[in-house]
Amino acid sequence: MTERYNRPPRRWGAGHGVLAAFLVVLVLAFSSVIKMELVVNGLFLGMIIALGAIGLSLLYGILKFAHIAHGDFMTLGAYTGFFLLGNLFPRLGLEAEGFGPFTFGYPLLLAIPLVGATMAGLAIALDVGVYRRLRSRRVSPVVLAMASLGLAIALRGLVQIIWGGGTEQYPRLSKPFYQLPMGVRIPPDHVFIGALVLVLVLGLYLYLTRTKMGKAMRATSDNMDLARVSGISTERVIWWTWAVGAILAATAGVLLAVFQAQLFPIMGWRFLLSLFAAVILGGIGNPYGALVGALMIGVTAEVSTEWINPTYKPAIAFLILIFMLLVRPQGIFGEKA
Amino acid sequence: MSLLEVSEVVAGYGDSEILHGVSINVGQGEIVTIIGPNGSGKSTLLKTVLGLVHPKRGSVSFRGRNVTGMAPESIVRRGLCYVPQSNNVFPSLSIQENLEMGAFVRTDDYRGRLEEVYALFPDLAGRRKARGGTLSGGQRQMLAVARALMLDPVLLMLDEPSAGLAPNMVDLIFQRIIEINATGVALLLVEQNARQALKHSHKGYAMAAGRKVLEDRGECLLENPEVARLYLGG
Amino acid sequence: MDFAGTASYLSGFAILAGIYAVFALGLNVHWGYTGLFNIGIAGFFALGAYTTALLTTASPDPALFEDFKFGGNLVENLGPANLGVDLWFLVALLAAGAVCGLVALAIGFITLRLRDDYLAIATLGIAEGVRLVFLNEKWLANGSKGLYRIPKFLGDVISPKNYDYLYLVVVLVVLAILYVSVERVLRSPWGRALKAIREDEMSAAASGKNVFAFKLQSFVMGAVIMGFGGALYAHNIRFVDPRTFDPLLATFVIWAMLMVGGSGNNLGAILGAFVVWGIWTGTQFLPGFLSDPNFRFFMVGFLVVAAILLRPEGILGERRVTSRPVPADAEAAAAEP
Numbered sequence: 001m002t003e004r005y006n007r008p009p010r011r012w013g014a015g016h017g018v019l020a021a022f023l024v025v026l027v028l029a030f031s032s033v034i035k036m037e038l039v040v041n042g043l044f045l046g047m048i049i050a051l052g053a054i055g056l057s058l059l060y061g062i063l064k065f066a067h068i069a070h071g072d073f074m075t076l077g078a079y080t081g082f083f084l085l086g087n088l089f090p091r092l093g094l095e096a097e098g099f100g101p102f103t104f105g106y107p108l109l110l111a112i113p114l115v116g117a118t119m120a121g122l123a124i125a126l127d128v129g130v131y132r133r134l135r136s137r138r139v140s141p142v143v144l145a146m147a148s149l150g151l152a153i154a155l156r157g158l159v160q161i162i163w164g165g166g167t168e169q170y171p172r173l174s175k176p177f178y179q180l181p182m183g184v185r186i187p188p189d190h191v192f193i194g195a196l197v198l199v200l201v202l203g204l205y206l207y208l209t210r211t212k213m214g215k216a217m218r219a220t221s222d223n224m225d226l227a228r229v230s231g232i233s234t235e236r237v238i239w240w241t242w243a244v245g246a247i248l249a250a251t252a253g254v255l256l257a258v259f260q261a262q263l264f265p266i267m268g269w270r271f272l273l274s275l276f277a278a279v280i281l282g283g284i285g286n287p288y289g290a291l292v293g294a295l296m297i298g299v300t301a302e303v304s305t306e307w308i309n310p311t312y313k314p315a316i317a318f319l320i321l322i323f324m325l326l327v328r329p330q331g332i333f334g335e336k337a
Numbered sequence: 338m339s340l341l342e343v344s345e346v347v348a349g350y351g352d353s354e355i356l357h358g359v360s361i362n363v364g365q366g367e368i369v370t371i372i373g374p375n376g377s378g379k380s381t382l383l384k385t386v387l388g389l390v391h392p393k394r395g396s397v398s399f400r401g402r403n404v405t406g407m408a409p410e411s412i413v414r415r416g417l418c419y420v421p422q423s424n425n426v427f428p429s430l431s432i433q434e435n436l437e438m439g440a441f442v443r444t445d446d447y448r449g450r451l452e453e454v455y456a457l458f459p460d461l462a463g464r465r466k467a468r469g470g471t472l473s474g475g476q477r478q479m480l481a482v483a484r485a486l487m488l489d490p491v492l493l494m495l496d497e498p499s500a501g502l503a504p505n506m507v508d509l510i511f512q513r514i515i516e517i518n519a520t521g522v523a524l525l526l527v528e529q530n531a532r533q534a535l536k537h538s539h540k541g542y543a544m545a546a547g548r549k550v551l552e553d554r555g556e557c558l559l560e561n562p563e564v565a566r567l568y569l570g571g
Numbered sequence: 572m573d574f575a576g577t578a579s580y581l582s583g584f585a586i587l588a589g590i591y592a593v594f595a596l597g598l599n600v601h602w603g604y605t606g607l608f609n610i611g612i613a614g615f616f617a618l619g620a621y622t623t624a625l626l627t628t629a630s631p632d633p634a635l636f637e638d639f640k641f642g643g644n645l646v647e648n649l650g651p652a653n654l655g656v657d658l659w660f661l662v663a664l665l666a667a668g669a670v671c672g673l674v675a676l677a678i679g680f681i682t683l684r685l686r687d688d689y690l691a692i693a694t695l696g697i698a699e700g701v702r703l704v705f706l707n708e709k710w711l712a713n714g715s716k717g718l719y720r721i722p723k724f725l726g727d728v729i730s731p732k733n734y735d736y737l738y739l740v741v742v743l744v745v746l747a748i749l750y751v752s753v754e755r756v757l758r759s760p761w762g763r764a765l766k767a768i769r770e771d772e773m774s775a776a777a778s779g780k781n782v783f784a785f786k787l788q789s790f791v792m793g794a795v796i797m798g799f800g801g802a803l804y805a806h807n808i809r810f811v812d813p814r815t816f817d818p819l820l821a822t823f824v825i826w827a828m829l830m831v832g833g834s835g836n837n838l839g840a841i842l843g844a845f846v847v848w849g850i851w852t853g854t855q856f857l858p859g860f861l862s863d864p865n866f867r868f869f870m871v872g873f874l875v876v877a878a879i880l881l882r883p884e885g886i887l888g889e890r891r892v893t894s895r896p897v898p899a900d901a902e903a904a905a906a907e908p
Contacts, residue, residue, distance in 0.1 A: 066688040066691060066692070068691075133880060141688060142608045142688065143879060145688055145691060146608070146879060147875075147876055147880075149823070149826070149875065150823075150826075150871075150872045150873070150876035150879065151872060151876055153823050153868060153872030154868075154869050154872025154873050155872070157867070160865035160868055161866055161868075161869060215434055215437060216441060218427070218434075219430055219434075221429075222428055223424055225389070225424075226424060226425060226426075227427075229389070229409055229413065229419045229421065230438050230484060230485075231409075231414060231441050231488060232438065232442075233410050234410075272695065273692070276695075280689070311703060315696075315700050318700060321692065321693075325685055326681055329689070
C-alpha cells in the first residue's frame with residue numbers, strides 16, 4: 001500500500017516530463033521529422049485505449065488485482081452493440097447509417113448507453129458470483145487474476161458461440177475524410193470518438209471529485225480498511241467501480257469497432273497488453289495517469305510504424321511496459337511504495 | 338449501564354489465537370485506557386470490537402445490543418467509531434474530503450457538525466483543501482480523530498493516538514481527548530504512553546499475552562508499582 | 572469402430588495428452604511450486620516447437636521460397652546418414668529447451684523482482700512477441716505459411732501406420748524422465764527452500780535466502796520443460812505456423828489442466844492433462860451445440876473458474892513434501908509479535 005505521506009514538493013515533476021515529451025513530439029511533427037498524420041491517428045487510438053485503461057486502473061486500485069477479462073469486456077461490448085445495431089434495432093425499425101459526416105447512424109448513440117448498462121449489470125453479477133466469494137476467502141490477488149483469466153476465456157467463448165469466429169462490421173456508410181493541413185486526413189468518425197472520450201473523461205472527473213460515491217471510490221482506493229471503519233459500505237463502492245469500469249470498457253469496445261471498422265472475437269484480448277501498459281505507465285490506481293499513458297502508447301505505436309513493420313504495433317506497448325518496469329515501476333505518476 | 342461490554346472474547350487471525358478470553362467494559366462518558374507491551378493483543382481487541390476480526394468465542398455488546406462479529410459498517414452506524422494506529426487518513430483526499438468520508442453514512446445535513454469538528458481542531462480548519470498526504474504527523478493524527486468524530490459517536494476508540502508524536506503534540510492530543518470527553522463522548526484508548534493516558538482515565542486495564550492481568554481506576558494503576566515496573570518504564 | 576481404429580485413436584489422444592502433461596509439469600514448477608503467474612505459456616510452446624522445426628527441416632529450395640531462407644539441416648548432419656542413429660532428435664530437444672531457458676532468463680531477470688501480476692503481463696508480452704516475430708520475419712520461418720514436413724523421429728524404423736505407437740512411447744519416456752527429475756529436484760534442499768519461499772517470502776528473505784535467484788531458477792526450469800513439450804509437439808504434428816499457438820490451446824487449456832488436476836502436485840498435473848484433454852476431445856461426441864468447437868472455449872474458461880471456486884486444490888490436491896508442523900502451543904503463538 002503506497003504511503004503517500006510527506007512528499008516534499010519538487011520543482012520538476014512527472015507532469016512536467018510528460019508535457020515536455022508531448023511538446024517534443026509536436027515539434028517533430030510540425031517540422032515533418034515524423035508524420036503528423038501518424039501522431040493524430042495515434043492520439044485517437046490512444047483515446048480508445050484510455051477508456052479501457054481508466055476502468056482497468058480504477059479496478060486495480062480498488063479491487064487490487066489485474067482484471068484480465070477487461071479486454072473481453074470490450075469485446076462483449078462491441079458485440080452487444082453489433083446485436084443492437086445489426087439485429088434488434090432494425091427489427092424495431094431503427095435503421096440508419098451515415099448520420100451527418102459519420103459512417104454510423106444515430107442508433108449508435110442509443111446503443112452506447114444500452115451496451116454500457118448491460119455490461120455494468122454483467123460485471124456486478126460476476127462480482128457477486130465469483131469475485132466476492134473469493135474475496136471472502138481472502139485469496140491472493142494472483143488467484144483473483146486467475147479467475148478473471150478463466151472468465152476472459154469463457155466470455156470470449158460465449159461471443160464465439162453466439163456470433164461465430166469470423167469478422168463482422170457495424171452497419172455503415174462510407175464517408176469522405178476531412179482534409180487537414182500537413183497531409184492529415186481524418187475520418188469524421190475519429191472526431192466523434194475523440195469528443196465522446198473527452199466527455200466521458202470529464203464526466204468521470206466530476207464524478208470522482210463532486211459526488212459522494214466518487215469520493216468514496218477514491219477513499220477506498222487509498223485504504224479500504226480505513227474506508228470500512230469510517231462506515232463506508234465498501235461492497236457498494238466495489239459494485240459502482242465495476243459499473244464504471246464496465247461502462248467505459250464496453251464503450252471502448254463499441255468505439256473500437258467503429259474505429260477499425262470491424263469486430264472479431266479477439267479484438268479485446270489483443271488490446272490487453274496496451275491496456276496494462278497504459279495503466280502501469282500512469283501508475284496503478286491513477287485514472288488520469290492511465291489516460292496520459294494510453295495517449296503516449298497510442299502515439300508511440302502509430303509513429304513507430306514509420307520505421308518498424310506495422311504488424312509489430314502491439315509489441316510496442318509491450319516494450320514500453322518492460323522499459324517502465326525496469327526504469328520506474330511505479331509509473332510516471334505513481335509514488336514509490 | 339455499560340456502553341460497551343466485551344465478554345470472554347477469544348480471537349485471532351486465521352488459525353492463530355491472540356486473545357484468550359478478555360473481558361472489559363466501558364461505561365457512559367468514561368475514559369478507559371488499555372496498556373500493555375507489544376503483542377499483548379491490545380490492537381486486536383479494538384479490531385475485534387469493531388468487527389474487523391471475528392471472535393471465535395465470547396461476545397461484544399454495545400449500547401445493550403449484541404454486535405459480536407457484525408460488519409464494521411453497521412457497528413459504526415450505531416455510534417462506535419475507531420481511529421487506527423497508522424494509515425489513518427486518506428492521503429489523496431483533502432482534509433475536507435476526509436471529513437466528508439467520515440460522515441458518509443449520515444443522511445442529514447452535517448455542515449453544523451463539520452464546523453464543530455473544525456472548531457475542535459483549528460489547525461485543520463485553516464487548510465481544508467490540503468491533501469491528507471501532505472500533513473505532518475501531528476496534523477494527521479488530528480485529522481484521523483476529526484474524521485471519526487463526524488458521526489457524533491457515543492464511544493470513540495483510539496489506537497495509540499500519541500504514537501510517534503513530538504512531546505508537545507502528545508500534550509495537545511490528550512488535551513483534545515479531554516475536550517472530546519467533556520462533550521459526553523466515551524473514549525477507549527490503547528496506549529504505549531501509559532502515564533499520560535492513565536492520568537486522565539477513569540479506568541485502566543493492563544494486558545499481557547492476550548489476557549487481562551490488571552484492572553483498576555486510572556490513578557490507582559498509575560500508582561501501582563507492578564504497573565510502573567512493567568509498563569511505565571520504571 | 573474396430574479395435575485397430577480405436578487403438579489408433581487412443582494412441583493419438585494419449586500422445587497429445589502426454590505432451591500437454593509435459594507442459595502442465597512445467598507450469599506446476601512455475602505456479603504450483605513457486606507461485607509464478609505465467610500466462611504466456613504459448614510463447615514457450617511456440618519457441619520450443621519452432622526451434623526444433625527450424626533446426627531439423629532442410630534448407631528451403633530458393634526456387635520455391637523467395638523470402639524464406641533459414642534451415643537447420645540437423646537431420647542430415649546428425650542423423651542415420653552419418654551417425655547411424657537419430658541423434659538429431661536429442662539435440663533438437665535440448666536446443667528447444669535451451670532457447671526457452673535463455674528467453675526465460677532474460678525476461679525473468681527483468682520482471683521477477685517486481686509484483687506477481689507484472690510477471691503475468693510480461694509473459695503475455697513474450698507470447699505476443701514470439702508470435703509476431705515468427706509471423707513477420709518470413710526469412711526465418713516462412714511467416715504465416717509455416718514450416719512443413721518436420722521430420723519424424725525414428726521414422727524409418729517402423730511403418731507409418733504404426734508410427735503413433737512408437738511416438739507415444741517416446742513421449743511417455745520423456746514425460747517419465749521429466750517427472751522423476753522434477754520430483755527429485757523438489758525434494759532436494761533447493762526444492763525445500765523454494766517451498767519455504769512460497770509459504771512465506773518475507774521470512775525466507777529475512778533468513779538470508781536470495782528469493783529472486785530462486786524464482787529465476789524456477790522460471791528457467793519450467794520454461795525449459797515447456798520447450799521440450801514444444802519440441803515433442805512439433806515432431807508429432809510435423810507442421811508449425813504462428814496460428815498453431817493460439818492462446819486457448821497453448822496457454823489456457825494447460826492452466827485448466829493444472830487447476831483441475833492439482834496445483835502443487837506433479838502427478839496431479841499429469842492427471843489433469845489427461846482428464847482435461849479427454850473432456851476437450853470428448854466434446855466432439857456430444858450432441859448439438861455442445862460439440863461446437865467454440866463451446867470448448869467457453870468450457871475451458873468455465874473449468875478454470877469452477878476449479879478456483881469449488882476445488883482450488885484440484886483433484887489430487889497438494890502433495891506434502893515436508894512433514895506437517897507440530898501444532899503450535901497457543902501461548903507461544905500469542906507471544907509472537
